[in-house]
Amino acid sequence: xxxxxxxxxxxxxxxxxxxxxxxxxxxxxxxxxxxxxxxxxxxxxxxxxxxxxxxxxxxxxxxxxxxxxxxxxxxxxxxxxxxxxxxxxxxxxxxxxxxxxxxxxxxxxxxxxxxxxxxxxxxxxxxxxxxxxxxxxxxxxxxxxxxxxxxxxxxxxxxxxxxxxxxxxxxxxxxxxxxxxxxxxxxxxxxxxxxxxxxxxxxxxxxxxxxxxxxxxxxxxxxxxxxxxxxxxxxxxxxxxxxxxxxxxxxxxxxxxxxxxxxxxxxxxxxxxxxxxxxxxxxxxxxxxxxxxxxxxxxxxxxxxxxxxxxxxxxxxxxxxxxxxxxxxxxxxxxxxxxxxxxxxxxxxxxxxxxxxxxxxxxxxxxxxxxxxxxxxxxxxxxxxxxxxxxxxxxxxxxxxxxxxxxxxxxxxxxxxxxxxxxxxxxxxxxxxxxxxxxxxxxxxxxxxxxxxxxxx
Amino acid sequence: xxxxxxxxxxxxxxxxxxxxxxxxxxxxxxxxxxxxxxxxxxxxxxxxxxxxxxxxxxxxxxxxxxxxxxxxxxxxxxxxxxxxxxxxxxxxxxxxxxxxxxxxxxxxxxxxxxxxxxxxxxxxxxxxxxxxxxxxxxxxxxxxxxxxxxxxxxxxxxxxxxxxxxxxxxxxxxxxxxxxxxxxxxxxxxxxxxxxxxxxxxxxxxxxxxxxxxxxxxxxxxxxxxxxxxxxxxxxxxxxxxxxxxxxxxxxxxxxxxxxxxxxxxxxxxxxxxxxxxxxxxxxxxxxxxxxxxxxxxxxxxxxxxxxxxxxxxxxxxxxxxxxxxxxxxxxxxxxxxxxxxxxxxxxxxxxxxxxxxxxxxxxxxxxxxxxxxxxxxxxxxxxxxxxxxxxxxxxxxxxxxxxxxxxxxxxxxxxxxxxxxxxxxxxxxxxxxxxxxxxxxxxxxxxxxxxxxxxx
Numbered sequence: 001x002x003x004x005x006x007x008x009x010x011x012x013x014x015x016x017x018x019x020x021x022x023x024x025x026x027x028x029x030x031x032x033x034x035x036x037x038x039x040x041x042x043x044x045x046x047x048x049x050x051x052x053x054x055x056x057x058x059x060x061x062x063x064x065x066x067x068x069x070x071x072x073x074x075x076x077x078x079x080x081x082x083x084x085x086x087x088x089x090x091x092x093x094x095x096x097x098x099x100x101x102x103x104x105x106x107x108x109x110x111x112x113x114x115x116x117x118x119x120x121x122x123x124x125x126x127x128x129x130x131x132x133x134x135x136x137x138x139x140x141x142x143x144x145x146x147x148x149x150x151x152x153x154x155x156x157x158x159x160x161x162x163x164x165x166x167x168x169x170x171x172x173x174x175x176x177x178x179x180x181x182x183x184x185x186x187x188x189x190x191x192x193x194x195x196x197x198x199x200x201x202x203x204x205x206x207x208x209x210x211x212x213x214x215x216x217x218x219x220x221x222x223x224x225x226x227x228x229x230x231x232x233x234x235x236x237x238x239x240x241x242x243x244x245x246x247x248x249x250x251x252x253x254x255x256x257x258x259x260x261x262x263x264x265x266x267x268x269x270x271x272x273x274x275x276x277x278x279x280x281x282x283x284x285x286x287x288x289x290x291x292x293x294x295x296x297x298x299x300x301x302x303x304x305x306x307x308x309x310x311x312x313x314x315x316x317x318x319x320x321x322x323x324x325x326x327x328x329x330x331x332x333x334x335x336x337x338x339x340x341x342x343x344x345x346x347x348x349x350x351x352x353x354x355x356x357x358x359x360x361x362x363x364x365x366x367x368x369x370x371x372x373x374x375x376x377x378x379x380x381x382x383x384x385x386x387x388x389x390x391x392x393x394x395x396x397x398x399x400x401x402x403x404x405x406x407x408x409x410x411x412x413x414x415x416x417x418x419x420x421x422x423x424x425x426x427x428x429x430x431x432x433x434x435x436x437x438x439x440x441x442x443x444x445x446x447x448x449x450x451x452x453x454x455x456x457x
Numbered sequence: 458x459x460x461x462x463x464x465x466x467x468x469x470x471x472x473x474x475x476x477x478x479x480x481x482x483x484x485x486x487x488x489x490x491x492x493x494x495x496x497x498x499x500x501x502x503x504x505x506x507x508x509x510x511x512x513x514x515x516x517x518x519x520x521x522x523x524x525x526x527x528x529x530x531x532x533x534x535x536x537x538x539x540x541x542x543x544x545x546x547x548x549x550x551x552x553x554x555x556x557x558x559x560x561x562x563x564x565x566x567x568x569x570x571x572x573x574x575x576x577x578x579x580x581x582x583x584x585x586x587x588x589x590x591x592x593x594x595x596x597x598x599x600x601x602x603x604x605x606x607x608x609x610x611x612x613x614x615x616x617x618x619x620x621x622x623x624x625x626x627x628x629x630x631x632x633x634x635x636x637x638x639x640x641x642x643x644x645x646x647x648x649x650x651x652x653x654x655x656x657x658x659x660x661x662x663x664x665x666x667x668x669x670x671x672x673x674x675x676x677x678x679x680x681x682x683x684x685x686x687x688x689x690x691x692x693x694x695x696x697x698x699x700x701x702x703x704x705x706x707x708x709x710x711x712x713x714x715x716x717x718x719x720x721x722x723x724x725x726x727x728x729x730x731x732x733x734x735x736x737x738x739x740x741x742x743x744x745x746x747x748x749x750x751x752x753x754x755x756x757x758x759x760x761x762x763x764x765x766x767x768x769x770x771x772x773x774x775x776x777x778x779x780x781x782x783x784x785x786x787x788x789x790x791x792x793x794x795x796x797x798x799x800x801x802x803x804x805x806x807x808x809x810x811x812x813x814x815x816x817x818x819x820x821x822x823x824x825x826x827x828x829x830x831x832x833x834x835x836x837x838x839x840x841x842x843x844x845x846x847x848x849x850x851x852x853x854x855x856x857x858x859x860x861x862x863x864x865x866x867x868x869x870x871x872x873x874x875x876x877x878x879x880x881x882x883x884x885x886x887x888x889x890x891x892x893x894x895x896x897x898x899x900x901x902x903x904x905x906x907x908x909x910x911x912x913x914x
Contacts, residue, residue: 096687097688097791097792098690168879168880170878172877175858175861177859177873178881178904179641179645179885179888180640180644181877181884183637183641184636184640186637187637192636230553275732276730400632401634408634412634416635419633420629423625423626423627424629424633424638427638427892428635428636431636431891434888446635
């Protein structure tokens with residue numbers, strides 16, 4: 001497909017296997033080498049690429065930094081991997097209106113610092129924030145620890161420039177009349193349109209904060225504490241958990257002495273005006289004092305806070321050393337059902353004889369259940385599959401969702417119909433067809449199956 | 458259609474012209490008498506009605522209290538008017554989780570008092586809150602003065618039970634995987650599905666509040682004040698305006714002495730913790746002291762506050778006495794463009810020699826532009842049409858939207874394509890077709906034209 005390659009400058013076209021391999025994977029176990037990697041620099045180029053792709057029926061798989069946990073950016077053989085790494089500029093920034101417009105390749109952490117200079121901040125903070133891009137954040141409606149108080153990416157997108165599957169360029173904003181197309185595009189994982197500019201709402205940096213770290217005897221006790229805070233009407237900014245094995249793993253990674261008898265740690269952070277933080281802190285301390293936690297620490301200076309946060313932030317690198325393969329499930333249940341979910345995870349680990357590390361955004365009822373394994377061990381991988389299946393069934397039976405914040409992608413598409421039912425599935429498919437009648441945009445993601453016929457690039 | 462009538466009990470079927478007339482209109486100038494009025498009491502009945510309607514191709518127009526300003530609930534000749542007045546129960550209420558589930562016929566004001574007993578409140582507060590229903594609020598994604606701080610109805614809907622156009626029943630929640638069908642349904646004006654149960658998020662009643670009323674020499678000066686507050690980063694809970702003619706009209710209605718030299722009034726209300734309110738109030742007073750307002754009052758006791766609010770709340774009844782017909786436009790522009798919009802409204806009133814009363818949620822950039830006229834005066838109505846046309850064009854040219862909070866309905870469907878463009882229109886139509894392939898659900902609303910063929914009930 002010479003025509004496709006001619007649209008971007010030569011530096012924007014990767015044809016060698018070595019180059020293409022770099023765009024073949026994300027943070028899951030899935031991978032597939034694309035036919036070509038195109039790295040456009042303008043909306044017009046994206047439009048040109050999609051016009052040709054639509055005519056030829058070539059598949060186009062948009063991608064940010066490839067940090068996703070659902071395989072949403074995995075390309076297919078012969079497809080175009082459309083990378084936004086060169087569309088990484090802040091297009092406009094109005095501190096007065098607390099708004100900015102960015103290209104999809106801007107890295108989340110870069111934006112945080114950029115707007116921080118004007119005492120503003122962008123709440124969604126996925127753990128991969130120093131790598132992941134805003135295009136990917138919008139495509140997945142990513143969250144992060146602060147989602148508890150601030151909501152996820154979808155709550156901050158005010159407008160999008162979109163290239164439709166036939167190459168036509170259009171815009172949608174939160175004030176656009178008619179059906180809410182903006183909300184439909186956010187979280188659509190690149191299956192409905194390709195985003196080339198993003199309008200974002202920003203918020204003022206909170207005046208004050210306080211961080212707590214509380215040690216409990218078990219994960220179940222910690223989840224009871226979360227339910228108690230919630231029933232007291234206390235909504236912190238952050239409410240994170242890690243279970244005993246995760247804690248041990250992080251302590252070892254950081255060469256820290258292990259805390260004896262601790263089965264789970266809760267991180268609680270409150271932010272707001274000084275008075276708010278004071279009042280909330282007192283209420284949290286009061287709630288803690290009535291519960292069976294072993295001890296707690298609090299941090300209100302930046303350095304103490306960093307000392308506590310290093311534990312939470314080290315989870316991913318620490319876990320990476322445990323086993324060659326990490327199957328990261330992302331289940332979410334109503335907060336009041338957390339103790340049941342935690343009990344079920346424990347039982348599954350025993351039943352299937354698997355090493356499971358659990359941590360995550362427990363304040364949202366959202367736990368990341370990490371099964372540590374090795375894809376080369378076929379017998380164990382079968383037990384892993386059975387465990388995941390049971391975990392998702394349990395989650396749904398508790399009124400939960402199979403994806404708290406990681407999206408559906410290819411990793412969970414086969415479970416989606418159990419969650420949304422037959423009418424929901426039919427509507428999702430019809431919406432996909434309306435936006436992408438030729439089926440060229442990130443096919444086989446969210447909605448199975450992968451279409452069969454496809455020309456190679 | 459005997460089969461349709463048999464689904465609900467006899468008290469739920471209105472066949473006489475007298476009864477049907479009561480369901481023929483809303484708060485616009487549109488009206489049309491439906492073929493039958495059905496008043497179901499259960500989701501199953503709604504499902505039964507839609508199954509038959511889908512088979513027979515009969516149009517079904519859902520309606521709440523008929524307080525809408527876009528004609529979204531106007532039935533057509535021969536259609537079923539589906540009224541939810543008997544589905545008016547609170548299905549569940551969990552103060553601990555700050556959630557409730559209601560039937561669509563529950564009146565907004567009733568819910569406010571119901572949850573208020575537990576110190577909770579439901580932020581969306583359209584002026585018609587003592588009459589309008591939550592089903593209608595969700596269908597239109599209604600707002601109200603508090604939207605400035607709290608957002609509109611869409612920000613509070615957590616789940617919906619929906620009857621699809623073929624009669625099948627399904628549910629969708631904010632955590633459902635796949636595309637955001639929940640956001641698509643909220644604000645879809647009954648054209649995509651019929652809502653039979655609504656999950657809502659509630660918030661704690663604010664601890665403290667303070668209300669300001671500031672008198673300015675002109676509406677333009679008041680809109681400059683709004684832009685100033687916004688640029689100072691001050692976000693009140695309420696920021697409402699009324700222009701000189703509206704103020705005079707309300708003063709007369711309330712038998713109050715008229716305030717000399719006043720061209721516009723701003724209502725500003727701040728809520729939050731006591732400290733927050735104190736700090737915000739001081740900042741507002743400081744901003745006011747630098748501006749050219751004539752004077753301002755503030756109210757921090759309930760009775761003083763009521764005394765100020767009575768002016769704002771009397772706008773609708775006061776205006777009703779001015780002229781037989783009120784054309785209520787609902788335009789919204791970015792706050793920084795407000796002075797331009799205000800200037801344009803003034804120029805249009807002079808150009809078309811029309812009485813225009815302007816008030817509304819100026820903090821959101823959302824003004825209600827009321828043209829007072831008489832539909833029987835054909836010559837004047839032509840000038841009104843030209844004025845509306847120009848007003849909407851101006852709004853779009855200022856980067857605004859033709860509907861701030863009233864929806865599109867039949868009133869604005871002919872202008873929608875100018876706002877969303879050809880790709881947007883095609884997608885809106887395709888989405889409508891996906892949800893309602895037979896075109897029986899509230900046809901001709903949002904999207905023109907009204908389909909031609911239709912069997913009568």
